[in-house]
Amino acid sequence: MNPEEENTYIEDYLLGHLSKTEEASFEKRMSEDIRFRESVLIQKQLFDALPENNWSSAENVAEKRIQEYEALYRDKETLQLKETLKNVNRTYQKKNSKSTRVWLFYASAALIAIIISIGVLMSGPQNVQELYVDYYDTSDIPSLVTRGVKEDTLLINAERYFEEGKYQEALTILDAKIETTTKNKASILLYKGISEMELNQFQKAHTTFDQLSNTDLMDAPMGAWYKALLYLKMDDPEKAKTILQEISTSSSNYKYTEAKELLEKL
């Protein structure tokens, strides 16, 4: 084998290009031929040591040198230096975290100030009108149109107007309907009252919710809740409170939980 052939042979071995049998005979030669072995090992180390993502570790090296270093690492002077390094590091980290803490303190103070000012700008103290907005929710009121009953296009339109916020249009239909209807009257009263309330026709709304409360219909209890909301809208929290207190006397009442909550906020 000339030097170039031998080189290819070694490369093939190190790059894993040899078959199992070839590998075995390669390793046999390594154990017999010291010069060959040294040539292989130095190339292996270069493969390990040069690329950044690798490292050449000492595997079978002169124990004398290693022991010499071990002794040096164990002696008094090194241990003293180690102590000094630990202390310096501790001081350095402390100083560093102190400056980080100071920085964090100012940063968080500034952040809190920003949050507070945004909060003030956005909300201000919660007033009665806002409570009205928070608690006004018509998503759970019953539909005007009873299933199974012959379709009433007028009521369907009224409900659609109501949902679209076109309370005046809804009211025109509802006012006409209230005269002719006997069944399902509570719902019509409810929609009528809410529409009036939304249109700031407070006196009318008040009368309508009273009418609703005084019926013996299933939806009657809703009248009390909406009257309370009406008072909030009218900026009369005291009257609202009186009604809410009534609602909160029994957990079976409509909007019992909300009534209690609202009372606390008022």
Add this chain to the structure above:
Amino acid sequence: MLDNTEALNALLENDAKVISVMYSKILPKVQKFVIQNKGQQVDAEDIFQKALLQIAVRYRREPFQIKSSFEAYVFTACKNLWRRELNKNKIRVTDDAILELHHEERDMALATFEQERWELFTEKLEAISENCKKILKLFFGKVSYERIVKVMGYSSETVARQRVFKCKTKLTQAITSDHRYNSLKEL
């Protein structure tokens, strides 16, 4: 800037004042490197301490000259200790049998030995021609001959093989003829 001799002497004399300058000047860079390479702040502190101890121990065994700046020298030592650490973990994951439990001093002794050998290799690599250096970096980076042909603009793979062979021979001769090699070679 730390003066090289002053810095080395500070390590021998336990000079906390000069050493604290090392911490404030060099450790942040080491931290950045370690954190960017799968490590944490504590790893960086550990590596940094080991690197300074390593330099002190080596200097006590046999005084040497630092050709670059002290900062760059410490940083390289840290980088290598971290490469070694990552490589150790790699081996640990793939083959538990390879893992030998060494006590700390022995592990540091081995790391020091490996660092010395790495320095001999890279010093010799830096000393050969630019062209050879480029080829060998590709070759030892396990870049295929096919690719070396393209990167270096050779006419054929045979030419590439011949060039690699020549450069490799130059490098290994430079390494083996250095007096340090005898005590650094694998048996």
